[in-house]
Amino acid sequence: MYGKVLLAYDGSVEGRLALREGAKLAKLCGAEVFLLAVVDISVGIMLAEGAAPGAVEQQKEVYQKVLAEGVERLEQHGFAPQARLEFGDPAHEIVAVANEIGADLVVVGHRHQSAFARWWNGSVGASVLEGLRCSLLIAQNDAGETAASGEVSDD
Secondary structure (H helix, E strand, C coil), rough: CCCCCEEECCHHHHHHHHHHHHHHHHHHCEEEEEEEEECCCHHHHHHHHHHHHHHHHHHHHHHHHHHHHHHHHHCCCCCCCCEEEEEEHHHHHHHHHHHHHHHCCEEEEEECCHHHHHHHHHHHHHHHHCCCCCCCEEECCCCCCCCCCCCCCCC
């Protein structure tokens, strides 16, 4: 079914849920797992870089830790994931990496936002869908896992 699964991971509750759901599916399929974290190089971060040099480097360090946490979680599930850190627009980078590695499935988390926030920020899931040549799974919080708790069990 799926031979290569790309898990887009940002360390958020939603990202942890997507990581868990993607890992379960990859295990069922015997798939190879790739983990991707993307440092969002947006206008805001570039303005911050101009005002406070080092903002991009600080984000890089944060996302390297996020990526390491994701690798550790996947290793606990018996995977030896290939991990990658990219810079740019998350949707664009997810599509580029998925197409480059020949992913059969991309898994992303879904963060509930107001209509205004979705209009202003856009939807990574919707943007990713437009450029993919493979399936997309958008994982959502279920009843026992909320952003308020900050925890997602690995069960």
